[in-house]
Amino acid sequence: MAHVHTFCLPHYDQYPVHVALFRNLSNAAFLRSQLLEANPAFDYAFLDADMIVSPNHLKSACFHALHHTMTNTLKARTPHSELVFRLHPNNNIGEAYRKFGIADTTSKLIAVKLALSPDVTKDQVADHLGAVVQGDSVPIGDDAAELAMHTDLKKVKTVYKLNEKKTSANPTTDESERKELEAVILGIMTVKGS
């Protein structure tokens, strides 16, 4: 069994979201091939943990994915590919997968499962991920801070084109810089492509 963290988004709390984090992933290529084959047993968003800045960053992508699912306005083929798509600043789905999705070389993985139907349970997700993902499952605490343990800030800033920019009130600590980055990214994700 893998460790699975479950959260509910306000206003969409009837659709829980299950998340698992893995380190030292050794079968990324296999997992990716299952996505490419559209194997229905692998209906997840598999994300490179490098690219997630904060728990709210991931939650925002989940919110957009759920919202576009519920309002029948998906741009991607499935809710989970919509999740990957919503993270990226522009409208190219392939590029969203290349930047935010699992690659054959990914070693730190975030697996997300939107519980869109009641038969998707925490235990079932924990069982399945535990069986198919080869890597060290990392427990995630209540504040989900572990999701932002592996961020590659340089890569993130490049993708969102935030490189040479100064940010508000000259953030002085790492934590305030991170908060500021999150605030800007949530905005970029919201206005993207419209």
Place this chain on the structure above:
Amino acid sequence: MADNPPREGQPDSTTHILPAPFTTSSLTPMTQGAEALVYKTVFLTPTTPCILKYRPPKPYRHPILDRRLTKARLLAEARVLVRARKEGVPVPAVLGGDWDAGWLALEFIEGRTVRAVLDAWVEGWKNRSREGESVEGEAEMKEFMHRIGHAVGRLHECGIVHGDLTTSNLMVRPSATSHSTSSGVLEQGELDGEIVLIDFGLAVQSTRQTQEEDRAVDLYVLERAFAATHPWAEKMFKEVLEAYKKSYKGAGGSLKKLEGVRLRGRKRSMLG
């Protein structure tokens, strides 16, 4: 947050049917502006407060035109906010939105509007002067004005014109340590907060030709808002301009234009 369900016979903001996913949530109505209904709720986590701005359909407008206009305006508001925040201007973060459905979720700014702070100050000042004391705390107030001028300058510096720069659209976010209450009394240290600009419903990314003029109109609107508070606040406004002048390179040009804008404003009010 809110636990009062929509009831019949209440103002519009509580009886409007909100779009998904807010339809069944209970939200706290804040105000009802001309264009948008404003609520307080939470977003992404149960402890992250947010402001929800909803522009309901206008029944008197053609539905297709109405949806197109709503979308364009909300999107413009969101884009300007994202742009400003990227440039480090103190504005609420954009947390989410759906242009077709007409809503926008913004970071909730704690604290009070500059208007409320000025009103509270004027009240306190009246009491103090009745007791025959000198205008104590004037230095803090000047410093407060400087921070307002600086915030407006930062906005203008990145080419954004606010379009409705009143004292109700400027907020004072208390520093994390101080506690502000919503009573009329000015709390100790309340002037120390960070100035945050809100309400970008009429804001534009200004073009080069009209930029200085547009900025000057922003300053003029703010000046009138100060004058409407109290003669004393009107006098203090020069401190706002003082700081504005130093806040970015093109400020001088906008201040020059302000003269002309004032003249035209006066002429118009003389004509009635």
